[in-house]
Amino acid sequence: MSNEAPTPAEIRGLIRSWRRGRATAPWGEMLYQAYLGLLTVLVYGSGLVSAVVNAGQAVAACTGQTCVGTRTAGPVLVVLIWLALGAAVLRLLGPLMASPATSAMVLSTPVDRGRWLRRQYWAMLVLAAVTAAALAALAAVTAGWPLSTVGALALAAAALASMTYAAGAVAQSRTRSVWRMIGPITALAALAALALVAAGITSGFAPPAGERWWLAPAATAPLAGTVAALGHRRLGELRRRDLTRGHGLANGLSGALAGLDTALAYDVVLQHTSGQRAVVRPRRPRGPKGPLALVTADVIRLGRAPLRVLVLAAAVVPAYALEEAGAGALTVPVMVVIGFWAAVPFGAGLRVLSRSSGLVRLLGARSWQLRLGALVVPTALLVAYGLGCLWALPHPLLAPAVGLGALAAWTRWLSAPPPDYASVMVSTPMGAMPVTLFTNAARGFDIAGLVSIPTLFAPDATGATISLALSAITLAVLVARR
DSSP states (O other), X not given: OOOSOOOHHHHHHHHHHHHHHTOOOOHXXXXXXXXXXXXXXXXXXXXXXXXXXXXHHHHHTOOSHHHHHHHHHHHHHHHHHHHHHHHHHHHHHOSSOOOHHHIIIIITTTSOHHHHHHHHHHHHHHHHHHHHHHHHHHHHHHTTOOHHHHHHHHHHHHHHHHHHHHHHHHHHHOTTOGGGGHHHHHHHHHHHHXXXXXXXXXXXOOOOOSGGGGHXXXXXXXXXXXXXXXXXXXXXXXXXXXXXXHHXXXXXXXXXXXXXXXXXXXXXXXXXXHHHHOOOOOOOOOSOOGGGHHHHHHHHHHHHOTHHHHHHHHTTHHHHHHHHTTOGGGHHHHHHHHHHHHXXXXXXXXXXXXXXXXXXXXXXXXXXXXHHHHHHHHHHHHHHHHHHTGGGSSSTTHHHHHHHHHHHHHHHHHHOOOOOTTSOEEEETTEEEETHHHHHTTTTHHHHHHHHHHHHHOOSHHXXXXXHHHHHHHHHHHHHOO
16 A cells, blocks of 8 residues: 555546546437537627627727727727736636535645646636637727737737736745735736726727737837746645635626626625624614714725725726717717726625515614615715716716716615515526526616616706606615515
């Protein structure tokens, strides 16, 4: 009997043989699933190609300086926004993950952890690079870039995406590493690009052409390779608890999204981030009692995370970028949706009151009074957000309409009840599902569309007044609902 620890390849071989020995799916079913996968790729691929061609033709019809400049900067902006979102998701999930079973039965043994995680690391690194390259190529082709510069942008995006993923892996192994700043840096870069478009600096730019643009991937590739090698070296330093934390969050999110309940997914993320934050210094609210004490609690939460206010303030920048691109009245629905999502971190109080009826009874006030108290701080912030978009909108009254519309959509999304599985069921390919389950995916967006429709048909004082009235009625109904 050997006392040497098994290698990762030997463990994977044992797992593979165990799974193959217990496979029950017949070949006919596997071929059928492969056929469905190929058909899905062909159908959605042809639709994607058609959409790209139609979008390119629509964009090419605009020949003004502003349109050409915005179109030129669009692919770079798309890449930067994609990197910022990817960095945020990677920081939330890991980026490397291991199931609790793997953690207990493999990572707790004297196996080489670096060699075990190596396959997952490089597979995700390549996936990040390929996804970013494909997205950059599609955006550049749609914007009318020459094919030579399309390739350069795609390679540069692939290098930056792989570097972002590798930096996230390095930061996961060392919590105080400077590579944890990769997320804020990418977010600031995307915000700076939006600000350049909003300021009109890109209005005179023409689609890039020439061989010099290949210097961009040539400059980023060595840096990406260096960071990837550094992440590879640090794989053995990852702790088991850091690997299983992201897997638990992914399972919770998959369960919530399987029920199309995005608000429940927010609850899962909120619990995860609160656990990462660990302990905070408790503070007893001073000031008014009753429902108004919720206002003090929201102010305390703002003091603990002031960066959320800066994120909401930065969300104003896209309004001026849209105004520079000539979006006109379309700026209103876009900014309502952006404000609605940017304000989600301020909804912890309202969310707890909406999902915890026992807590509402313990607080000793009516439910509508407590909801009003929980809405005071978000109302002030979102109205200020709408006023920040003032100079990018066709009419001044549209600014408060944007703020109140975002507040109505935000309140609808956070205060909606969970799906009622005792309601009428409909037959679907996934089995019987309640009717209310299908409305969960559109929750919040339905109110955003409702309050934005009048401003699309009448982007003046009349449309703004109707939008404000619809937002006020929606808020009154949501607050008064039992």
